[in-house]
Amino acid sequence: MPWLDILLTALAPAIWGSTYIVTTQLLPPDRPFTAALLRTLPAGLLLTAYVRQLPERRIWGRMAVLAALNIGFFQALLFVAAYRLPGGLAAVVGAVQPLLVMALAWALDGRQPARVAVGAAVFGVAGMALLLLSPGAVWDTVGIAAALAGAACMAAGTYLARRWRPDVPVLAFTGWQLLAGGLMLLPVAWWADAPLPVLTVTQIAGYAYLSLVGALLAYVLWFRGIARLSPVAVSSLGLLSPLTAVVLGWALLGQALSGTSLLGMAMVLASILAVQWASSPRQ
Template sequence: MLKSNWLSVALIIIVTAIAPIFWGSTYIVTTELLPPDRPFIAAFLRLLPAGVILVLISRHLPKRSEWLHISIMAILNFAVFHVLLFTAAYRLPGGLAAVVGAVQPLIMMLLIWYVDNRKPAHLALVASIFGVLGMAALLLSPTSTWDLIGIIAATAGAVLMTFGVFLARRWRTDMPLLAFTGWQLLIAGILLAPFAAFLDPDLPTLTAKNLLGYGYLSLFGTTLAYVLWFNGIAKLSPVAVSSLGLLSPITAV
């Protein structure tokens, strides 16, 4: 029985880990395949199609009592976070942006300590710090471009993502997984629409390369990745889930 439980947890961890691996590729896809300097449009086109797909598949409407929590998580987990993510991706080398984002486990431990009064184990704190330092040593170089706005965006994104994971675990309902994920994506996409329309430059004629980039980010980097991610949040501890973010820099180089 113990071995069976261990294998089950290991499988959940492996499947959940697919999400940050996909997310790490956001940086190179953004710089190589997407039109430049359009963070709101990139976030909008990434989120809205994924939300529509999942909501149509799930065919589940949230209860009246669930709308507020779903909307708050949509703003934190998706709308604001993805604008910050693409701002960082446009301005920073992928490795640097992902290393900044890798501080999430440390932020999560401090958040749980402050909110739930659960002091983190010293070993977990040390492991988290050395994990970030190790990634930095492997992926950063003296020639890395330290754009201030990009650094601020990446740091703020890491903080928001941590709060999003914390709230998703705390506010998890009996909603089906696809609906829980899809409605957050759809609401975030709708909220981003006016910002994408009025704040970013107009899109040029999209090439096959651009369409491939947007399609990959929406289908694999969002639809699939977030379903796996929220499934992991429901079954693993918040610190364990956040720690998987250390895998993002692997594909962000």
């Protein structure tokens, strides 16, 4: 089993789990689309300027679709959820992502998922359900809908990125998606969000972290993993995002962690390990 690839890919959702606490504690309030824009566009500009490699014209359409799913739609929905829900709950809803990827592979490729993988993914959803019962969970309808839609976009983007496999180096593949997705977010942020106030040093640092670490580094690791692992295996690692969000909320904000929450976390970790085992190539 390619454990090094798994561990490097797992860093991406672990980093994304910090999005919620950074958004609520460091950024100006009520500007989800601006946050998504400032996370993705600078990272895309930096990467594309570094690689200086334009994708072939024949794959521009597919790259645009991937940029919309993985970056534009997903990041906009992610920050809507992050502003409206507690961090753990916002990320927890994404637990359905591995099941969505399995359903896409079955429907479009005729690849019936292994029973162990399905069972493990359902087990992970059950673990997330226990986390939902933790004290302080707030059911905001718009936030929940945004989190669910974001999970669907990311599942489709993960599946299609592996299915289409454009012949583009991972840095260029990541950079052009971030750039295109950021450009898609530009008019939305301009129209929907209030102008930014004069930013403090803390707020600038928050945006810089989200862009350089949360977008540039994390997406490079994520797309590298998609190229090397199965889509189901990659999507199951996304469950590390809510775990990170919950742990950070407990460690830094004093949010309560009940025994039920700890049981849910253990179930999610067991689910991730089982999906990785079930998805690994057999010798």
